[in-house]
Amino acid sequence: MASETDKPRSGSDNGEDSPAPPSPKRKIALVTGITGQDGSYLTEFLLGKGYEVHGLIRRSSNFNTQRINHIYIDPHNTQKALMKLHYADLADASALRRRLDVILPDEVYNLAAQSHVAVSFEIPDYTADVVATGALRLLEAVRSHIAATGRTHIRYYQAGSSEMFGSTPPPQSETTPFHPRSPYAASKCAAHWYTVNYREAYGIFACNGILFNHESPRRGENFVTRKITRAVGRIKIGLQSKLFLGNLHSARDWGFAGDYVEAMWLMLQQEKPDDYVVATEEAHTVEEFLGVAFGYVGLNWQDHVAIDKRYFRPTEVDNLQGDSSKARKVLGWKPKVGFEQLVKMMVDEDLELAKREKILFDAGYMDAQQQP
Numbered sequence: 001m002a003s004e005t006d007k008p009r010s011g012s013d014n015g016e017d018s019p020a021p022p023s024p025k026r027k028i029a030l031v032t033g034i035t036g037q038d039g040s041y042l043t044e045f046l047l048g049k050g051y052e053v054h055g056l057i058r059r060s061s062n063f064n065t066q067r068i069n070h071i072y073i074d075p076h077n078t079q080k081a082l083m084k085l086h087y088a089d090l091a092d093a094s095a096l097r098r099r100l101d102v103i104l105p106d107e108v109y110n111l112a113a114q115s116h117v118a119v120s121f122e123i124p125d126y127t128a129d130v131v132a133t134g135a136l137r138l139l140e141a142v143r144s145h146i147a148a149t150g151r152t153h154i155r156y157y158q159a160g161s162s163e164m165f166g167s168t169p170p171p172q173s174e175t176t177p178f179h180p181r182s183p184y185a186a187s188k189c190a191a192h193w194y195t196v197n198y199r200e201a202y203g204i205f206a207c208n209g210i211l212f213n214h215e216s217p218r219r220g221e222n223f224v225t226r227k228i229t230r231a232v233g234r235i236k237i238g239l240q241s242k243l244f245l246g247n248l249h250s251a252r253d254w255g256f257a258g259d260y261v262e263a264m265w266l267m268l269q270q271e272k273p274d275d276y277v278v279a280t281e282e283a284h285t286v287e288e289f290l291g292v293a294f295g296y297v298g299l300n301w302q303d304h305v306a307i308d309k310r311y312f313r314p315t316e317v318d319n320l321q322g323d324s325s326k327a328r329k330v331l332g333w334k335p336k337v338g339f340e341q342l343v344k345m346m347v348d349e350d351l352e353l354a355k356r357e358k359i360l361f362d363a364g365y366m367d368a369q370q371q372p
């Protein structure tokens with residue numbers, strides 16, 4: 001998806017500072033982190049509900065819109081281009097406020113984050129700036145936007161994480177104490193409490209979704225599930241033989257991202273703002289994930305997996321298993337995709353991807369050593 005100018009692919013013909021004429025019918029959503037796994041599923045979901053979706057994207061030397069290219073419609077097609085992209089960064093408070101004033105959203109979904117737990121030990125300061133202070137900047141932009149415009153109906157969703165529970169044993173619910181085990185998790189705790197505080201102090205309709213791990217074929221390739229399914233595809237096709245991993249004994253409550261974005265939306269449709277745990281309520285170890293993924297294509301993971309200490313974290317989160325009874329009761333939400341189905345869905349897609357890579361490799365266009 002190439003662009004000829006340095007302007008993001010926005011459907012708006014308006015200048016930067018003049019508000020777009022509000023659509024009489026459509027609800028307007030503003031999504032930070034639209035280029036990420038969840039941003040792409042949420043945008044599909046909201047477009048399906050008839051929303052106009054505005055996404056904030058970061059400037060990058062490469063285009064970073066691969067996950068949303070399939071729903072992109074050229075902005076010159078003004079009737080159909082309902083996803084609009086704008087440059088902004090959670091590090092830039094004035095840009096956030098300006099975007100709110102121009103886009104005039106009804107709902108704001110804050111999904112942007114440096115979301116990799118292990119990486120947060122390497123770049124803790126940056127992680128805090130984006131994950132914690134970034135959420136505060138956006139909340140403050142929402143608060144001042146409401147104060148200036150009187151648009152009190154605006155609703156805010158904060159992407160919280162089961163990582164906040166850290167070492168507190170399962171099952172973890174909304175009343176379970178937080179004990180974060182990484183700079184990422186500590187920053188998410190700050191964002192959680194900023195959100196609660198803005199709700200209590202200013203009466204903003206702000207919700208925290210405390211989401212347990214959710215995966216998909218669009219998951220970043222350095223998260224353990226996708227790293228495994230990418231390797232399974234490549235090993236099966238003969239492009240790779242070994243997979244290097246860290247701790248195989250941690251347990252996670254893994255669901256499907258496509259199911260979880262519906263819960264985000266449901267939270268903002270309630271009468272009152274509140275916080276909700278979203279989880280499958282089923283936990284599996286990394287080793288179990290390996291067993292299902294390799295077994296599905298007739299391979300034995302023990303023949304291919306090697307342990308590399310570099311993937312161990314200074315502090316690990318051993319066991320996450322959610323209690324999502326509140327979300328099930330109040331929101332009427334429940335997951336549709338189970339663990340085995342999720343793993344197989346990811347392996348199927350990565351097998352196809354590996355086949356395409358093999359064609360490039362055989363034609364001499366790709367170095368098989370360049371593993372994801």
Ligand code: NDP
Nearest residue numbers: 033035036037038089090111112113115159161211213214
């Ligand atoms: P991803 O890592 O796939 O996506 C993160 C998004 O944030 C990307 O669009 C990224 O942009 C954007 N981003 C990163 N830094 C900035 C910044 N400084 N300013 C603006 N945008 C930025 O995450 P997921 O989609 O998996 O997760 C979505 C949210 O939910 C995150 O906040 C994550 O922490 C949280 N979460 C995720 C869970 C999961 O299991 N997936 C579970 C619980 C919480 P770019 O594409 O340019 O990198």
Ligand code: GDR
Nearest residue numbers: 115117161162163212213222223224225245246247250311
């Ligand atoms: P997590 O996901 O830390 O739970 O955070 P990740 O997939 O990174 O790790 C899950 C578990 O697997 C272990 N592991 C490895 N992890 C990675 N990334 N790479 C490896 O090689 C490897 N080997 C073993 C980890 O130690 C860990 O125990 C995700 C992110 O999406 C967060 O943003 C989100 O908030 C939480 O899920 C809920």
